[in-house]
Amino acid sequence: MGQFLRTPTLGRRVAGLLTLAIVLLLATNIATLVMINRTARFNDEVDVAQQLRRQTRTVLIHLVDAETGQRGFLLTGNPDYLLVHGDASRELPHELDELTRLARNDPDLAPRAAHLRELAESKLAELDRTVALARTGRVGPALSIVRSNEGKAAMDAFRDEADTIDDITETRLQLRRRQSERSSSVTVGANAVGGILILVLAGVSGWMLRRYVLEIQEARDAIARMNAGLEGQVRERTADLTRANEEIQRFAYIVSHDLRAPLVNVMGYTSELEQAGRVVDKAIIEAESKRKVDPDVVMAVREDMPEAIGFIRASTEKMDRLINAILKLSREGRRSLVPELLDMSGMVQGIADSIRHQTGEAGAEIVVEPLPRLTSDRLSVEQIFGNLIDNAVKYLDHDRPGRIVVSGEDDGAWLTYRIEDNGRGIAPRDHERIFELFRRSGRQDRKGEGLGLAFVRNSVRRLGGDITVESELGKGSTFILKFPTRLILAEAGDY
Structure with a gap:
């Protein structure tokens, strides 16, 4: 007042x-x-x-x-x-x-x-x-x-x-x-x-x-004129961003494709070096029967060369996985989305059943509560939930029985899904970083390149949704997904 x-x-x-x-x-x-x-x-x-x-x-x-x-x-x-x-x-x-x-x-x-x-x-x-x-x-x-x-x-x-x-x-x-x-x-x-x-x-x-009504009308007319100009600018900038995004996707594809050729050569020459090392080792064995061979040569051939080749092979394999991940992101961005009505309860339960052997080995359980139906792209949604559930199983805390709960609710304009686990959790400073390319959180004692959550966020945004995380170290994590009730292709972004 x-x-x-x-x-x-x-x-x-x-x-x-x-x-x-x-x-x-x-x-x-x-x-x-x-x-x-x-x-x-x-x-x-x-x-x-x-x-x-x-x-x-x-x-x-x-x-x-x-x-x-x-x-x-x-x-x-x-x-x-x-x-x-x-x-x-x-x-x-x-x-x-x-x-x-x-x-x-x-x-x-x-x-x-x-x-x-x-x-x-x-x-x-x-x-x-x-x-x-x-x-x-x-x-x-x-x-x-x-x-x-x-x-x-x-x-x-x-x-x-x-x-x-x-x-x-x-x-x-x-x-x-x-x-x-x-x-x-x-x-x-x-x-x-x-x-x-x-x-x-x-x-x-x-x-x-x-x-006052006249002033409002004048202001409304002015806003309409501004909006008309802004809509034109937005369309132009959207077109520019679309072209830039397409160029980035093509560039990523070309770069990844071009990197694969020398990488294949490196991997091939590494195999030849291994073969050459075995030949040299055989020659050393034959030479040792006739005369004494320098110990440094023996160490170089039997220890140093295999170790160096192993490092090269591990690095090339890692680079190959990174290139494949970049190519996957590039192909996903170019794929056309096909909206359809999805039975989310059945889909998520199918994903949980497909990794039952992993949860059985970890002594964990996956609980899928009744989920609201979603109209969206089936492949993208399956990949999103599959990645998140795989991550939840991968980062369970072995000191206690694992439990993963998938729930959802419909608030009218948006559908919200939650994937909650009681794993080892994520530090607050890493809540945003885990969604970046090649970034991981916590102890690096699990296999991975830091691409899964980046791919998930890219896919969620492309479907017009959003993803956030709530987590605390030692207590588990909850990934929160929000999607529009119906996918509108004109509004689906290409990231």
Whole structure:
């Protein structure tokens, strides 16, 4: 993250703009949520105020109905008026309870609602008293109570208190209405500003992305032009390398062929020298019967000459093997590869069976695990695995039972094979050198010219693969081969 923030890239700038846009969007949403909550609170307060106003008027209406029924009964004596009075009297306690409930959380209106309740209960008591007197036939005292204006005073006081509550709620309603309008305006403004800023940021991001895409396209075009030039150079250099490689192969073949002629002469003359030495030795034997022969001559003929001829013969035989190896490499490089699907398990098991007499003499075993199939050149693959298994048997450690394990795996694009042994191992400094021509590792107590692994690497690379070694002295070696799952002749190299 620190590296990302310190690097002035397009990704960093776009990420910053997107972060800013998200912050603005969150701020706008929070502001909108706050305003919505405030508006909802205002609406709740307005609703309560409206209910309080309606409830106040409802109580007043019931009081007026009760008073109307009381007046009609007193004036006419008709009991039907008492029905209106009775209905209003029964509803008033419930309406007063609702009025008290609506105003209980309001410090300004709660005392006024309580006063209204007192006035209404006082008026209701006065009405009930006069009705009770009239029912017993005492209409005069009842009318005297009415004429005292006690009830009128209570009703006037109730109306005044109700008007005051109406004024307070109306003032609050107007205030809340203005606050709600301001909140709505702020909400709309915040959303508009946020939306404009987000659109601006989106436009800037789009412009930056467009510029970046154009830069990428220009860079891609430039790379395409460079690749076109490079492909031409690669083709030319590949053709040059191919010609040079062919020349080297022809040169190796010609040199090896030309070297063989004088080598054959040397070997022939060596045989003649041996024959001449035997003739001279016979003459010395005959001469010794007649006279004494110089001991130096006898030593020269019977010891020095055979020893020198033996050295010459050994050297010429070694040179002959080297020439044959060079010719083999040259012929292998010119051979056409023929890809086919190979049963690697069967092939490697056949190689192991062919040297069973050697492993039996060495007290060793070769374990061939199930191997993935490979599409490649059969002869080259057989030579590669044959050389590696021969080397593993040749360099086993006689102090412990030999064990050679051949395994493989398929990872999709490549096939990997391992030839693991518990032989004497290879020093780390020789891990690369053993693949060079005429180079060997460790004690030189085994026959060989140092050509096998060079030939193996040449063949592996020609098949488009690679070979490496993991080894430790005294613990054994593991040769790791990697091949493409399918040999493509156009990509197979000629080394």
